[in-house]
Amino acid sequence: MFRILYSVLLFAAGTLHFTNERVFRSIVPRSLPFRKGIVLVSGAFELFFSFAIWAKKGRAVIGKLLAVFMVLVFPANIYMAMRNKTYIKGKKMHPALLWLRLPLQIPLILGALYVTKEDKPENRKLEAEDV
Template structure:
């Protein structure tokens, strides 16, 4: 792997990791933001929000450590798939949300955005 490609890969991994860690922190600091998007058919909404937040933090941190990178990337892929119902519920129920996320088009945009995030995490499932 060329030096530039390695730096690009490292920067992408750091950006993805920081994004997940920050999102996970918001789950823990302001769970009410996420509580309303947990589909009503699921139990223990607060626990789900906290567990997904911790999973995001651990997955993000795991991307930064060579020995855990591959497992963390697969874990984040599983998490992104697991939260897809919340994104679909948010879009179909047209939930009231602050700012741009209160717009129906923005809520629908979250659904297909899972795919590039899954692909981005998948890039780090391969050993180098």
């Protein structure tokens, strides 16, 4: 069930990177070059991961890559909190909410590892016998 939620979250976020690219670009620090490219590439990665976490083989590697990805996008969340940026143009959020949002990245990182955990052979055998 958690894998479904995580997959839907990644798919929605990835899609939004393309449909609302300008909004996402506004949360990329201006000091970085190719901000539009960063948004589109990160959206493509989120779309890729939304499907890749369902792979039977190499799932553990996918999980580690997704966890690294979640660490790499964390600076954008910090930038949002520091600059009081939101995904809604012209809308401000209470700064405390933006700062309280930062620790939520930890469950996303741990969740990436959890939903891609390789099944142990004995678990697969038990599941096959239950059917």
